[in-house]
Amino acid sequence: MSNHVLIRFPNVSSNVSVARVAAATFASFREFSISDIEEVKVAVSEAVSNAVLHAYPDSQGMIEVLLENRNDGIQITVKDFGKGIEDIDKARQPGFTTMPEHMGLGFTFMESFMDELHIESQPGSGTTVRMVKKA
Amino acid sequence: MSNHVLIRFPNVSSNVSVARVAAATFASFREFSISDIEEVKVAVSEAVSNAVLHAYPDSQGMIEVLLENRNDGIQITVKDFGKGIEDIDKARQPGFTTMPEHMGLGFTFMESFMDELHIESQPGSGTTVRMVKKA
Amino acid sequence: MQIEFHVAPLFAIARVSGELDLSSAEKFRSLIDQELRRSGVPNVVVNLRNLSFIDSTGLGVLLGRHKTVKSWGGKFILTDIPPKIVSMLEMAGLMRVLETARTEGDAIRLIESCRYANREEASTNE
Amino acid sequence: MQIEFHVAPLFAIARVSGELDLSSAEKFRSLIDQELRRSGVPNVVVNLRNLSFIDSTGLGVLLGRHKTVKSWGGKFILTDIPPKIVSMLEMAGLMRVLETARTEGDAIRLIESCRYANREEASTNE
């Protein structure tokens, strides 16, 4: 079952939905419950929304979402090539946000809803968020 | 609205569903009716199923689906790098199939449900199906 | 795609939900065949009320099951077909080939009436 | 995401369906604000029965509308919240911040009782 799907798109907000339904459908072929799949949807939505909202202020840029099968579940990687995160620990704090009318709960939801969350970021060259959900 | 989404995956049958829901969601942001979107789903399903089923007999190979906004609707391109089609006119005939328990209606459905259908194929180097649906 | 089976002495009812395409074709085929072998009933009533999508691969699988069940001497009857699925069956010319009924009850009456017809035929032949 | 509005003299009912996320946040915001300006009513009852998905961006937009409507002197009341959406609101700590009611009827009674309370207050103050 070494399947994978790579999705590439510019930072346009409607692509958040496209990535989310693709991930949910990819997950639906593994032994996940309906509520597991809802959790995957929220996590993907958060990671892709972050890349759309934060990575490229006032410019166009590309985002990649990689969906992969693992023996024990699925791995989802969301990558941008944008401005990066200065202080990852601070960014992960519940309630921390740099954007008005946002909750600062994106990373909190990713962490609650997935089994693993790894964030790598280079200021100036981009952010990679890798998440694992175990079936 | 110059948005696009590129999706790349190996010839695994579950990816037909992933590509189909991604295309339907992409289309849902344009002024399509619900039945237009159902038609897009069938057309994408047919084109991707063909690439999964026919392009790489007994081997692994990659498939690309490109979803693009146009002024007058959306364009969907499904590309494989597989064995190609010897006789495109023959392949397009309703009922023509080279596979048992298949209907030979894939191209017929793509043609009925989309406003444009263009097929390019090089035996030995792959097939590209480009379809347009006008909103 | 999911199937929920209900088995009676003469027939199995298969309630199908979800999408019938290349990604679920093999599952559909094997679930139906398995259930017929396991239960030993000759007829299948396939309720499509919750079938949300079908493409030409899905239509091919319905036709394939129809032929197999017929070759085993049984009936394969589609019921509760959503309008969207009816128009796909029509486009493929399958409304004339496959057996359909409006409801599960109609399909069951069809199966039972054939059973009596067969019996009468059998007793006439004795 | 779609919104169907029903306007009464004291309030607008907004029946939301679909998904509330980054791709629909701006539409939600502008549809609600537009309707309040157009109709001139101070209160909004937001029926979430057919809301199938929400994420933190969607939650932020609900909170934002709540604050705006409150600052205009009105009430922003969520009703018919599906269990899945309730747990998202709870995780975000919003069940304590936003006003909620079980049904549209309950929300309307809440709005009407406040109106009388306000009136009484007003007449006491006279």
Ligand SMILES: Nc1ncnc2c1ncn2[C@@H]1O[C@H](COP(=O)(O)OP(=O)(O)O)[C@@H](O)[C@H]1O
């Ligand atoms: N891909 C990214 N590129 C740059 N900055 C990011 C990215 N993702 C998150 N951040 C930063 O981390 C902060 C916290 O993110 P998050 O917890 O998702 O909350 P929110 O998105 O609601 O602000 C964001 O406000 C932003 O400053």
Ligand SMILES: Nc1ncnc2c1ncn2[C@@H]1O[C@H](COP(=O)(O)OP(=O)(O)O)[C@@H](O)[C@H]1O
């Ligand atoms: N991507 C492809 N690569 C190679 N051959 C193809 C491809 N798409 C279609 N074909 C050929 O064209 C025939 C007709 O295709 P179609 O009308 O979709 O019907 P079906 O897929 O049911 O056979 C197929 O049986 C196959 O031989």
